[in-house]
Amino acid sequence: MMDWTDRYDRFFLRLISRHALLYTEMVTAKAVLHGNRDHLLQFDEEEHPVAVQLGGSDPDELAQASAIAQTYGYDEINLNVGCPSDRVQSGRFGACLMAEPQLVARCVAAMRGAVSVPVTVKCRIGIDDQDSEAGLTEFVDTVAATGCRQFIVHARKAWLEGLSPKENREIPPLDYDRVYALKSDRSDLEVVINGGIGNLENADRHLTRVDGVMLGRAAYQNPYVLADVDRRYFGDDRTPPTRPEIVEALLPYIERRLQEGTPLNRMTRHILGLFQGEPGARAWRRYLSENAHRKGAGIEIVRRAAQEVELAQKVREHA
Numbered sequence: 001m002m003d004w005t006d007r008y009d010r011f012f013l014r015l016i017s018r019h020a021l022l023y024t025e026m027v028t029a030k031a032v033l034h035g036n037r038d039h040l041l042q043f044d045e046e047e048h049p050v051a052v053q054l055g056g057s058d059p060d061e062l063a064q065a066s067a068i069a070q071t072y073g074y075d076e077i078n079l080n081v082g083c084p085s086d087r088v089q090s091g092r093f094g095a096c097l098m099a100e101p102q103l104v105a106r107c108v109a110a111m112r113g114a115v116s117v118p119v120t121v122k123c124r125i126g127i128d129d130q131d132s133e134a135g136l137t138e139f140v141d142t143v144a145a146t147g148c149r150q151f152i153v154h155a156r157k158a159w160l161e162g163l164s165p166k167e168n169r170e171i172p173p174l175d176y177d178r179v180y181a182l183k184s185d186r187s188d189l190e191v192v193i194n195g196g197i198g199n200l201e202n203a204d205r206h207l208t209r210v211d212g213v214m215l216g217r218a219a220y221q222n223p224y225v226l227a228d229v230d231r232r233y234f235g236d237d238r239t240p241p242t243r244p245e246i247v248e249a250l251l252p253y254i255e256r257r258l259q260e261g262t263p264l265n266r267m268t269r270h271i272l273g274l275f276q277g278e279p280g281a282r283a284w285r286r287y288l289s290e291n292a293h294r295k296g297a298g299i300e301i302v303r304r305a306a307q308e309v310e311l312a313q314k315v316r317e318h319a
Helices: 007-016 029-034 037-041 059-071 086-090 095-099 101-114 132-144 176-185 200-206 217-221 223-234 243-259 264-268 281-291 299-317
Strands: 022-028 050-055 076-081 119-127 150-158 190-194 212-214
Touching: 007 022, 007 223, 007 243, 007 264, 022 029, 029 037, 029 050, 029 059, 037 059, 050 059, 059 076, 059 101, 076 095, 076 101, 095 101, 095 119, 101 119, 101 132, 119 132, 132 150, 132 176, 150 176, 176 190, 200 223, 217 223, 243 264, 243 299, 264 299, 281 299
Parallel strands: 022 050, 050 076, 076 119, 119 150, 150 190, 190 212
Antiparallel strands: none
């Protein structure tokens, strides 16, 4: 979810679900050590629980980056061993590391030694011609020997040659059974499944076989899918907020960020899918897309977009 789940998106998603664990976009260990840490790692207290996702292949660098991330207050440190992009491969991190389970184990051991919060791993079921039966088992067993107890598994292989990152999210076939088998064989581990899960009904089916479900693109493109998460999985009986209530709750945050110099469209790009599937969804997206980038654009743009939704809904009621 690089360039997607930034702090603006996470604050917005937290208004929809109080309890779902949110993940940052992937941040490289080198960037944490040598870049603008506040820009990369700062987040709002309201975002908790939130995990930082790190990328890298040097145990010492990952340990240092994990320790720094912990000082910012993250609830979990996640090592990404699943991203297949060319940029990631050239830096020797992401999915290509599934071919080096011993190195990943050294990285995880170093990270665990540097922090007191959980260290988890996100991976694929395999890469390229790697046998997803033996390969995934060897990888997980090797890393789990360090004490890592949770694996988030994208139920697709990653093809490091010949497929783009977008194609790697769509073309390799989903193999949920392989993830189920991992959980069955390694019942002491916490196995979370990811990939192609579009709604909570699908999530329910997976949760009969694994410990958790990660939603990626589905939660970004249709964020209101999270509205029933708290009641359904966390025993929170509070009435979910309506979409208009979410917009109103978001406005003070947007205004604060605008005063700090954040452009409006940097925040509104994350909320385009809020009314997905509802009357007025197209009007909402169009108004924000056409106006949020304008110089001096403020919260009145978001209010007007919400009014466009309301108008479209009234027209539909009287049609």
